[in-house]
Amino acid sequence: MTATRVGIIGASGYTGLELIKILVTHPFFDITYIATTTGGIDLDVLHPCMKGVFNCAVDKADTDEIIKKCDLVFLALPHQASMGFAKGLLNAGVKVVDLSADYRLDVDTYEKYYCAHEDKDHLDEAVYGLPELYREEIKKASLVANPGCYPTASILALAPFTKYIDESFPIFIDAKSGVTGAGKKCSDSTHFVSINENIFAYKVFNHRHEPEIKEKLFKQSKKEFDINFVPHLIPATRGELIKR
Amino acid sequence: MTATRVGIIGASGYTGLELIKILVTHPFFDITYIATTTGGIDLDVLHPCMKGVFNCAVDKADTDEIIKKCDLVFLALPHQASMGFAKGLLNAGVKVVDLSADYRLDVDTYEKYYCAHEDKDHLDEAVYGLPELYREEIKKASLVANPGCYPTASILALAPFTKYIDESFPIFIDAKSGVTGAGKKCSDSTHFVSINENIFAYKVFNHRHEPEIKEKLFKQSKKEFDINFVPHLIPATRGELIKR
Amino acid sequence: MTATRVGIIGASGYTGLELIKILVTHPFFDITYIATTTGGIDLDVLHPCMKGVFNCAVDKADTDEIIKKCDLVFLALPHQASMGFAKGLLNAGVKVVDLSADYRLDVDTYEKYYCAHEDKDHLDEAVYGLPELYREEIKKASLVANPGCYPTASILALAPFTKYIDESFPIFIDAKSGVTGAGKKCSDSTHFVSINENIFAYKVFNHRHEPEIKEKLFKQSKKEFDINFVPHLIPATRGELIKR
């Protein structure tokens, strides 16, 4: 079997680095292209932990180059930036897994909570990348919309029970996330002194992952649940599920 | 004004040490007696952080000695051990603040969740030591039952709203505690490797603080609330309220 | 005894907040003035942990106001900003405790490692605020230069041994600091994800606290020690001495 040639666009963030770590030793994939929106740096300078493990030039992301070098591309970019690249890649026959919110939601929900959608043509063919619910669709998809962190934890916890829960019953999701969920950019709440020895709620009933949870639970169950979503930051690096 | 002569029985645990730290510089109290159930050690050996700050012999707790030396005693002992001392001290006119569960609950609730009560005579005169609710009663009390950690956080959060909440409305308390709440004794769940970078629920719907929360909310509001209490351990040393 | 009227200039940072916490319950001091370089905010907005504990307006720091309202002032400002205020206050008879580096060093050392000194007149009268070494001088001082964090830990550890150590013997200081030492401003190394589950050296042999340690050890011992200073950041909020 020939390995799939795979590219990662947006290699500087936490998700980009995790993708590289997974793909670099993966038996079915060859990393053939790594890029950021600025480029011009070596991977082991961008991520010193890659020194002696895997190195290559990090390019300035270029659609023509991607089309030449990749069968499949992971977009680890912010929303809006992602659809800018996805459109051209999909038209050229490159498969796309998008880690941003750009292809997760119906157009109305997306435009209410994010911004104007610039690639409505491909929105309909996007498969929501939760393999526990959509394994067969993912296998055949050209465009996979990777779920948000909180929706992953929330939908996987609720899906087995939706048939037993009445729509009038309020669902309270008291979610806790590690700090990588807030991204690599420094801020007051990701400063070590703010969150070490602490825990706090934020964006109470006001987080963009709430409509994503609602919409996906509706698709799975045809029920309009009364979701009350309260995200918290906890003093842990990573993760939303309890390790044991 | 003469300072009140104060004793601490059970000085080896976390609460005993915090009491010493508060009392040692307090303008109204003189520490005149410090004891554990075993004694025979100096305070700065028991708690090296007290070296150069405050030192004295830690005695084996003895009721006669306490009566001679103290006007007021803090019992920082496990439940059952506390009432063993409190009874004699109260009869001799020494005031008692008990940090255990021994005087927090009505006798039936206590005996259902803890053990047979051995000092029913004094149970009726105990004041629940939540100053936000019982400030005036505490001032006149001979026996103060210090609330549990989770009841303190839960009751203070709920008390302002009890008049607006219907008894049929389920109340969900998703409580998070630092690790000192589990006491000084090592266990699998207080091992650094277990709780660092982690968070987990324990004793779900099955923690002895749930009946305490129910009973105290009933006393305050005359309503039998439907309390669903889920305690969690978080990777922080201390505390249940969010610092800022 | 009348309480000393005390002001804190630079109340927004970590040291400013700690000063307020210490002074607010202190029996000998009255906080009469709190300021930052910008002002126009209430203290309990600037530091929400002060809500219900202590509140007042935080002014834009003004020398005339300070002189009117304070007998003693703590300057919790960056270096260079501190001497700008100290000069006028000292000339008006207000006592100053400066937490910056501005009055810690001889003029030549200061100008080599920091910037041009703008208040040489008062430099000579500054007392280095390490009470273990200069208790009597501090009592009589008008201007106390509070030591840096690493010099405090290093000098207190070395001072008892300087008479036994030969100048030719290399001294290696492997210092570890909590994250507040890096200040409140976010940076890549104070991001929770960078320092949690990590430890790293920085400014190896190149930290401005090294000349401070050398100069103060020389003053105390008349020996020119060969100091090799390597600071580290550790995943703890605060402190350089080991707690127990």
Added chain:
Amino acid sequence: MTATRVGIIGASGYTGLELIKILVTHPFFDITYIATTTGGIDLDVLHPCMKGVFNCAVDKADTDEIIKKCDLVFLALPHQASMGFAKGLLNAGVKVVDLSADYRLDVDTYEKYYCAHEDKDHLDEAVYGLPELYREEIKKASLVANPGCYPTASILALAPFTKYIDESFPIFIDAKSGVTGAGKKCSDSTHFVSINENIFAYKVFNHRHEPEIKEKLFKQSKKEFDINFVPHLIPATRGELIKR
């Protein structure tokens, strides 16, 4: 290529679990036997994180079974227990990687710091499992003695420099370890409250890894270095090398 049949004896500890995680997806190995000294449990009960990933019965370790089922065995056992198993396995032609101290040291050093050696016959053929120094020998070895954690970090840091360092020059190793190094058993120093927000030295100049570092550096360089080894516990789960 046929996969090597591999067994893990001592699967309950931290090193046993890490071995399983590495081997379970490894292209060259088949896990054919997992045991502890007590057995009688399923792997996903012993380590809940293995649920849905890999499961099998955990047997009571039995030499005859191991010989039948394995080409290669990892012993993740305490010292002394390891050599009890290794002897018989080596005689039956099973290759052994021992994670304990039993085959790391010359017999005199071993018996001085640990206990009487019960398998001197195989001690001479053991290869010290540091691939950076002994890669070729490891490839051909029947018995690999896996290095201690501190020796790994210390020897790898010093080996490139030994030819430039004079024996009279004192070497100071200020080592820091995460908490897994202390093993899974709870103790006062591995209690979350002890080590969180803390760092402390232990077994100063008195840790059994010091003679291991000395002996291995001597073998590599023929120099008797003056090693001064001070281990520290830091508030991190795992590791001795700085991540980036």
